[in-house]
Amino acid sequence: MRQVFLITFGVILAVSAVVGLFALNQANQEQIELTSRLQSRSQVLSDSLAESIEPSYNRRATSTMQRIIERFVSSERLSGIGVFDNLGSIVASSEDLPLPDDGKLVTTVMDSDEALGDFVRGDGVTYYVHVMPLHEDGRVVGALAVVQDATYIDESIRDIWRDNLVRLLLQVLLFAAAIFALVRWVFFRAIAKLVAAVQAARKGEEGKTVDGPGFLEPLAGEISKVTTSLRQARQVASEEARMRLEKLDSPWTAERLKEFVKAYLKERPIFVVSNGEPYVNVKEKNKIRWIVPAGGVVTAINPVMEACGGMWIAHGSGPADKEVVDAEGKVRVPHDEPKYTLKRIWLSVKEIKGYYNGFSNQALWPLCHMAHVRPEFHKEDWTEYRKVNGRFAKALLDEIRHIERPIVLVQDYHLALVPAMIKKSRPDAQIAMFWHIPWPSAAQFSICPWRKEILEGMLGADLVGFHTRQYCNNFMDTVGNEIESRIDYEHFSIFREDHRTFVKPLPISISFPGSAERLEPPDRSIPLRLNILTPHLMLGVDRLDYIKGVPERLKGLEFLLDAHPEYRGKLTMLQIASPTREAVEKYAEYRALVKSEVERINGKYGTSDWKPVVLEEKSYSHAELRQLYQVADVCIVTSLHDGMNLVAKEFVAARGDESGVLILSQFTGASRDMKGALTINPYSAEETSAALHTALTMQKAEQHRRMKTMRASVRDYNIYRWSAELLKALSQLE
Ligand code: GDG
Numbered sequence: 001m002r003q004v005f006l007i008t009f010g011v012i013l014a015v016s017a018v019v020g021l022f023a024l025n026q027a028n029q030e031q032i033e034l035t036s037r038l039q040s041r042s043q044v045l046s047d048s049l050a051e052s053i054e055p056s057y058n059r060r061a062t063s064t065m066q067r068i069i070e071r072f073v074s075s076e077r078l079s080g081i082g083v084f085d086n087l088g089s090i091v092a093s094s095e096d097l098p099l100p101d102d103g104k105l106v107t108t109v110m111d112s113d114e115a116l117g118d119f120v121r122g123d124g125v126t127y128y129v130h131v132m133p134l135h136e137d138g139r140v141v142g143a144l145a146v147v148q149d150a151t152y153i154d155e156s157i158r159d160i161w162r163d164n165l166v167r168l169l170l171q172v173l174l175f176a177a178a179i180f181a182l183v184r185w186v187f188f189r190a191i192a193k194l195v196a197a198v199q200a201a202r203k204g205e206e207g208k209t210v211d212g213p214g215f216l217e218p219l220a221g222e223i224s225k226v227t228t229s230l231r232q233a234r235q236v237a238s239e240e241a242r243m244r245l246e247k248l249d250s251p252w253t254a255e256r257l258k259e260f261v262k263a264y265l266k267e268r269p270i271f272v273v274s275n276g277e278p279y280v281n282v283k284e285k286n287k288i289r290w291i292v293p294a295g296g297v298v299t300a301i302n303p304v305m306e307a308c309g310g311m312w313i314a315h316g317s318g319p320a321d322k323e324v325v326d327a328e329g330k331v332r333v334p335h336d337e338p339k340y341t342l343k344r345i346w347l348s349v350k351e352i353k354g355y356y357n358g359f360s361n362q363a364l365w366p367l368c369h370m371a372h373v374r375p376e377f378h379k380e381d382w383t384e385y386r387k388v389n390g391r392f393a394k395a396l397l398d399e400i401r402h403i404e405r406p407i408v409l410v411q412d413y414h415l416a417l418v419p420a421m422i423k424k425s426r427p428d429a430q431i432a433m434f435w436h437i438p439w440p441s442a443a444q445f446s447i448c449p450w451r452k453e454i455l456e457g458m459l460g461a462d463l464v465g466f467h468t469r470q471y472c473n474n475f476m477d478t479v480g481n482e483i484e485s486r487i488d489y490e491h492f493s494i495f496r497e498d499h500r501t502f503v504k505p506l507p508i509s510i511s512f513p514g515s516a517e518r519l520e521p522p523d524r525s526i527p528l529r530l531n532i533l534t535p536h537l538m539l540g541v542d543r544l545d546y547i548k549g550v551p552e553r554l555k556g557l558e559f560l561l562d563a564h565p566e567y568r569g570k571l572t573m574l575q576i577a578s579p580t581r582e583a584v585e586k587y588a589e590y591r592a593l594v595k596s597e598v599e600r601i602n603g604k605y606g607t608s609d610w611k612p613v614v615l616e617e618k619s620y621s622h623a624e625l626r627q628l629y630q631v632a633d634v635c636i637v638t639s640l641h642d643g644m645n646l647v648a649k650e651f652v653a654a655r656g657d658e659s660g661v662l663i664l665s666q667f668t669g670a671s672r673d674m675k676g677a678l679t680i681n682p683y684s685a686e687e688t689s690a691a692l693h694t695a696l697t698m699q700k701a702e703q704h705r706r707m708k709t710m711r712a713s714v715r716d717y718n719i720y721r722w723s724a725e726l727l728k729a730l731s732q733l734e
Pocket of ligand 1: 292293294295296297299300436437508541542543576577578618619620621622625642643644645646647648650
């Protein structure tokens with residue numbers, strides 16, 4: 001748009017300059033012509049008047065002169081006539097004779113014996129004064145001045161300028177409108193069409209031809225060739241990918257997953273249903289911006305949706321979420337390069353209290369995690385949980401009503417009842433449910449008053465996935481204990497009535513290789529901003545959740561600073577603690593506990609220029625977290641129980657330099673895959689401290705060896721492979 005204005009402005013400037021020059025020339029010509037006509041008339045009038053006046057002047061017949069003057073003034077419509085003696089004094093004149101004050105013109109004419117003329121301005125009127133000498137016997141004896149109103153010359157020049165200005169304005173308006181329309185509709189439209197065609201080629205969409213109007217034809221031709229080559233290259237890649245699809249080996253990329261989806265699912269759309277949404281909109285200073293919320297489900301599922309497209313249904317929890325969606329609660333995301341549709345569901349305060357804060361996070365979350373927080377079961381929370389699950393199911397059923405055999409991926413413990421609700425109305429839907437948190441032992445699960453309903457809900461899915469084989473076993477045992485069914489341990493499936501559900505371990509991962517793959521120069525700006533200047537940096541990144549074992553981590557640090565005072569002043573623990581589930585009391589208590597522990601340790605060891613722990617109780621962007629992963633010497637994960645833990649994998653993925661040490665709790669799903677980590681029992685401060693000491697003194701060669709192993713494992717089993725395995729297993733269940 002700016003360019004259109006610039007072009008229009010340039011043209012207007014050029015037109016104005018041309019019109020201005022022409023107007024100036026016209027005005028000059030007019031002035032010369034009118035002036036010359038005025039001068040000639042003055043000359044003729046003066047000559048004929050002089051002839052009549054001279055005899056009377058020589059006779060000093062003043063009254064005769066006065067009469068002649070008066071007659072002449074009125075008959076020729078003059079502004080005045082004056083007769084002067086040889087001293088320049090008026091002898092006879094018309095009434096109100098407008099003359100220059102100093103009378104110089106009269107004197108000059110008499111001295112030079114030559115007629116002269118000049119313009120005189122006064123009271124908004126311009127006069128032309130013509131003075132000629134009067135003679136007696138060939139001698140100059142006086143002068144005669146004839147004064148004419150010359151204002152019409154100024155007016156005529158003004159009219160010329162005004163007419164030209166009006167013409168200029170009209171031209172400017174017409175030109176501006178024409179240029180605007182031309183640039184906008186012809187030029188920009190053609191460019192926009194070209195851009196759309198190139199974009200379509202980049203995204204691999206078929207059927208958009210690259211063409212442009214005459215002047216853009218050469219460019220369009222070249223772009224067309226490039227996009228054809230791109231399409232051909234893509235076809236070759238796709239062919240190769242298709243040939244490799246049968247093998248679920250590495251490397252898996254977003255492109256390969258896309259091809260896989262095309263080949264296996266024949267482009268059947270994918271629907272993801274989860275409680276949490278991938279983007280949250282907030283309003284700051286009247287401007288809406290989006291942020292990626294902290295949490296493992298979003299980290300894992302977003303790259304899959306970006307690769308495969310489809311629809312993600314989630315709770316719209318952001319304060320400005322409603323302002324960016326259409327009437328159906330939908331918006332295309334990511335906002336800067338849309339790839340799939342996000343449909344938001346709105347929940348009331350009561351629903352959030354019972355379904356989310358209540359049953360999901362005060363009953364199921366502690367029930368599934370052995371973190372010594374007692375689950376709280378309340379009938380009213382369960383009622384809301386069931387009701388909200390019904391609302392998610394209904395929203396999904398509305399969306400799939402015209403789609404044959406849709407693929408539905410239900411995420412996590414908030415939506416355990418959704419699979420059966422969908423299956424009941426749409427038996428043709430292929431449903432997978434992934435449980436992102438641990439599944440406890442059958443005995444532990446048996447304390448849940450609504451265990452049967454939860455299991456029946458989950459068994460509506462064709463496939464139920466957990467991170468580890470152990471969780472799968474626990475689930476099969478639980479179903480065996482609680483529900484009338486036939487358990488098939490050979491194929492890991494459960495028969496109930498006429499439906500069969502497969503149970504499969506699918507260790508979730510991250511999108512490596514991805515942006516994390518790039519080797520960026522380490523950026524220490526965040527530690528510097530936080531005034532962390534110690535040679536060693538130990539990093540923790542967690543939602544502020546009691547399962548993450550932050551107080552235990554702090555105890556481990558305390559133990560280290562006691563056992564190895566040489567680290568005092570040399571080591572800083574930076575804890576990124578993104579706030580989470582703040583409406584739940586246990587989380588508020590936990591937050592206060594972490595804060596007071598940090599203060600206690602900082603009080604115990606801190607000095608004027610060193611704090612052992614820097615606690616950041618706020619969310620960081622993924623790009624900032626990546627910067628931190630790249631400069632930390634140690635990343636520490638001390639979860640008391642954790643389904644997988646993606647922070648461990650993100651740290652490893654960010655270490656393109658193959659150095660740094662990962663300390664990992666043995667109670668995370670990740671500890672099964674991350675063979676190069678230093679594994680600890682976070683309940684033992686002594687063990688944590690020993691691992692920290694080992695990490696801080698580890699030779700570079702040893703760090704490389706361990707990091708290489710871990711990077712290879714995350715690269716081989718990334719999120720694209722995870723989803724390919726899940727989708728392949730699901731599509732083969734017919
Ligand atoms: C559940 C299970 C399982 C952290 N702080 C910020 C932030 N994060 C991101 C991390 C990471 C994710 O959140 C946390 O993932 P985790 O896997 O560590 O943990 P949970 O959120 O508890 O996830 C877990 C996971 O689901 C997947 O199945 O592994 O066991 O509990 O990606 O980088 N992200 C942003 N700002 C932060 O401040 N944007």
